[in-house]
Amino acid sequence: MSKLARCSLATAAVVPWCALRLCVRGFSSTAYRRANASIFDNEPARPAVCTSIPGPRSQEAIKELDRVFDTRSLNMLVDYDKSRGNYIADVTATFFSMWKPLRFAQISSIPLGYNNPRLAEVASSRAMVSAIINRPALGNFPPSGWAETLRTGILRAAPKGLNQIFASTTGSDANETAYKAAFIWRRARDRGGKPFSAEELDSAMVNQPPGAPKYSILSFAGGFHGRLFGSLSTTHSKAIHKLDIPAFDWPVAPFPRLKYPLSDHVAENKSEEECCLQEVERIITSFHNPVVAAVIEPIQSEGGDNHASPSYFRRLREITKRHNLLLIVDEVQTGVGATGKFWAHEHWGLEIPPDMVTFSKKAQVAGFFYADTSLRPDKPYRQFNTWMGDPVRALLFREIYDEVERLGLVEKTAVVGKYLYTKLEQLAARYPGEIHNLRGKDRGTFLAWDSPRRDEVLKLAKTRGVHMGGCGETTVRLRPMLIFQEEHVQNFRGWPWITYGESQDRRICYIGGQVLRELTRAHPGCSIAALIRNNETAGRISDAFPKVRTVVGDLDDAELVEREASQASVVLPYWIQISGASGLAAPELASPSFAPGSASSVVYDDLTGIEDIRALVRAYLSRAVNNYLLDVAAQTPSIKTALVWPPVIYGAGEGPVNQRSIQVPTLARATLERGHPVKVAEGLNRWGNIHVRDLGRLICSLVYKALRGDQRQELWGENGIYLAVAGEMSFAELSERISRAALEQKLINSEQIEALEPSSADTVLPYATVFYGTNARGKARRASELLGWNPHEEPLETDVPIAVAEEAKRRAQERGD
Ligand SMILES: Cc1ncc(COP(=O)(O)O)c(C=O)c1O
CATH class of the missing domain: 3.90.1150.10 (Aspartate Aminotransferase, domain 1)
Structure with missing residues (x-):
């Protein structure tokens, strides 16, 4: 550590793309080893x-x-x-x-x-060959060992409390047959043991009540239960699945929309779940077509992996029980182990099991489990089809279950x-x-x-x-x-962290490339090492900066990062960290009353208001890296850290990899794509801005101070927070300027600015509410008064038409125009 803080011009090495290793939260090493056995x-x-x-x-x-x-x-x-x-x-x-x-x-x-190999073995067994070539129609001609196959296979996997099985072929028909079982069960109860009436028999034939009663199944917004006729009426993940298909008049309840991280939103999430449950109860008691059953996924999968808490599901079970409704849990996607329990609903700790649990996918075989034999229709052939499942799949599932057990x-x-x-x-x-x-x-x-x-x-x-x-x-x-297994996570490049790293690299290369340009220009005697994730980028850096030593490696390679960093006098961007000015908007983002696009009079001053900025970082622990840096500053003052917060960065970068910034080009792109400019709501919110070359110079000044061994307290550590700002503009003005430039360049026809609804703005502009809807206003007094830094590049106003022209060119290239 102390080596990192050491400053000497002669040995200075800089690692511009290196990132901090955060501590891995540990878990049992025995469990770890067990999980890791091949x-x-x-x-x-x-x-x-x-x-x-x-x-x-x-x-x-x-x-x-x-x-x-x-x-x-x-x-x-x-x-x-x-x-x-x-x-x-x-x-x-x-x-x-x-x-x-x-x-x-x-x-x-x-x-x-x-x-x-185990499944391959079963596939060539005598029982399997017989099941394939003689495919039994299970409702009529099951093989003699069918009970044994069920007992030693599917039924061994049955959720606790459920010991009956109805076999089907797909997830959709597993659900549909469960719905049918529910309707038949309910009608039998309402009929009170009487035989079917002539009116029922006649009306059923023309799809009318009472023979075809107006019962309904309650499902949940965002849920997915299949694409066949009946199941589709309970599917609500995407309109395209449902379009043009007549649907049953069945009710849809809201599914909780939880906020993350869960630990930061306990009260809000609880109240969200409570509201949703109240709505469930309201629907059950008032919907015009009597609700017979509710169907729900433990985790809404196709709909976006939406979760609810175990207590939500326990309450739902209690509500369905109290109103005499059946609860159908659709485990088609969550079942068979992926959630760390064989069935995901085991996570809930239910006192009374669900009435039916449907399954398919990883089980290979499909169907539903149940316990109450009154869910078997009173007569044969009412729940029936040719195959009634598939013994081939049932034999496979038995082996799958054995393997799952054997290997834990x-x-x-x-x-x-x-x-x-x-x-x-x-x-x-x-x-x-x-x-x-x-x-x-x-x-x-x-x-x-x-x-x-x-x-x-x-x-x-x-x-x-x-x-x-x-x-x-x-x-x-x-x-x-x-x-x-864990080895699959570790063993190769391509994992999400690498993926994010690589696409992030391109962004970082915008600033990093500029910083390298400035450093090599201002300190030609400095020896610089750049940590780059892939060979291609490293090659481009080497071509542009022959004196820079590129080190190809990943940030998870602790040894490499430590080795390189330990030889360096200054480490970028982490001991001097470049972060986002969206941090200034954190209070707005956390406030339920904040209206994106509205103005704010809060302007941070990084000299006289440094405590306010520090308090801001400390108030939002989710800004983990900023907080880590402040911890380092407080606990190890010998390490000279600095935090640079640039707001909107504009202008063409001079690095070899990526010259494009983000906010202005993205807004320009949205304007060109839609044919008119956009803003979030009224766009009265303002962000500071800085030209990338001015930012590069500011960082270079800091590196210079570090290399010179300038130990002044005002420069580093808890005081070393730099708002890198040159100008300021509201987003409405930015949109207007983009619009004017695009009109002048004949790229759009309309100057009418579309005011995007904050709730849907993210679909037009990535992170619209954060990057285009908040305020991030500040004064760069620390850099100016203590580093002698002053911005002197052209203002954003001048750069906008250039950015628009660039974006139009890029678009044309992408389209092959
Ligand atoms: C939760 C859930 N239920 C039902 C289905 C429908 O299954 P299938 O496609 O086998 O009909 C799916 C399929 O993705 C599913 O995820």
């Missing part, structure tokens, strides 16, 4: 992506297939012979792309890996999930702008987060051999198999 012997060591995905042969084959089969949803054509364990192989000739599908194993439906895969998934969550938590602390609402703590590997640039990040991950997926609007979700 499960799948002949898996590749890591993914290899040698082609585009899909690969060239795959693309050819897809074209051919498309002539007879809709291929628009295809990821690639798979070579199942070459796929192993967690890895899936694309069909290619000499090239070979191998993915590790984290999101979908495949659609959350592969539990034990590709070409699992549910427990392992819980442990690996904790590890994964810890890594993601670190990632979220490192990239707070990129990872929001991390969820799935203590829910195994069933993890998700919101990512404003979700699709870009997913694409990048794919090129690194990792298949993550999206759900909801902006959610990234992980759905690895049960054989996914």
Whole structure:
């Protein structure tokens, strides 16, 4: 540490893209080792992506297939012979792309890996061959061992308290048959043991009550229960699934929208859940079509990985019981171990089990469990179809269950999930702008987060051999198999942290490139090392700055970072950290009454108001890296730290990798794409701004002071917070200026500024409420009075038309114009 603080011009080394290692929260090392024992012997060591995905042969084959089969949803054509364990192989000739599908194993439906040897063995057993070639219609002609197959297989996995099974074929029909069971049960109860009336029999034939009663199933906004006719009426994740299909007149209750991190929003979340439950009760008692059952997912999966607390579900169980409703828990996606329990609803601690639990996907076989035999219709053939499930799948599931038990895969998934969550938590602390609402703590590997640039990040991950997926609007979700282990997290590049790092690299390269330019210009004698994540970027840095030593490595490589940092006199950006001025907006963002787009008179002064800024950082522990730096400053004053907070950065950067800033180009892009300018609400809010070259100079001045050994207290540590501001502008004015420039350049036709609703602005501009809806106003007095720094580049007003022209050019290039 003391070496880091040492200042000497001769040996100065700077590590511009290095990031801080945050402490990994530990968990039991025995559990860790257990989770780490190898499960799948002949898996590749890591993914290899040698082609585009899909690969060239795959693309050819897809074209051919498309002539007879809709291929628009295809990821690639798979070579199942070459796929192993967690890895899936694309069909290619000499090239070979191998993915590790984290999101979908495949659609959350592969539990034990590709070409699992135990399953292969069962597949060639006599019972299996017989089941395949003689496919029994189970309702009429089950094989003699069917009871045994059920008892030793599916029923061993039955949730506590449920001992009956109805077998079906898919998740959708598992749900639909459960709904049918509920309706038949309810009508039998209402009928009070009487036989069917003639009127019932007649009216049923023309879809009218009383034979076809107007009962309903209650489902939840954001839920997904399938795409068949009945199940679709309970699906509410995306309109496109439902469009053009007639639906039942059934009620939809709100599902809680929890705020994260959960520990910071306990009271709010509790009240949100309570409101939603009250609404459930209101619907049950007042909906015009009597509600017979409620269907719910333990974690709304397709709808965006939305969670609710165990107490919410316990209350829901209590409400359904009190109103004599059946509770159907749809475990089609959450079931079979991924949440760290075999069934996700085991997390709730229910006193009375659900009435029915539906399953499919990783179980291979589908259906629903229940206990109350009155859920069996009073007559045969009322719940019936040709196959009534599939003994082939039932035999497979028996082996899957044995393997899950033998290898302790549910427990392992819980442990690996904790590890994964810890890594993601670190990632979220490192990239707070990129990872929001991390969820799935203590829910195994069933993890998700919101990512404003979700699709870009997913694409990048794919090129690194990792298949993550999206759900909801902006959610990234992980759905690895049960054989996914800690070694898979560690062993290769391409993980989300690398992915975020790489895309972040491009952004950081904007400032980092400028800082390198300034440093090499101002201190040609200084020896500089730059930590870069990949060879390509490193090559470009070396070409542009031949004297800079590039070190290719990852920030998780503690040894490398420590070794490099220990040889350096100044370490950027972390002992001198460049952070975001959105920190100044933290109180607004935390205030429920804040209206994005409204003005504020609060202007921070980094000289006379340094305590206010420090208090601001301390009040928001979620700004983890800022707080860490202040901790270091307080506990180890010998380390000279500084925090630089630039607001809107504009102007073309002079680095070799990325010359584009973010806020102004993104606003310009939205204007060009929509054909008119936009702002968040009234746009009266204001941010300071600074030209990237002025920012580079400011950082360079700090480096210079550090190298010179300037120990003045006002410069470093708890006082060393620098608001890097040159000018200031409201977002309404910025939009107007962009509009004027775009009109003058004949890029748009309308100057009418669209005022975006804050609630939907994020869909037009990433982070709209934060980056375009808040106030971040400050004065850069510390740099000016103590470092002698003064901005002298052209103001933002002058840069706007240039930024608009640049964005138009970039757009045209992207479109191949
Ligand atoms: C929770 C849930 N229920 C039901 C279904 C429908 O299953 P299937 O596609 O097998 O009909 C799905 C599918 O994704 C699901 O996630």
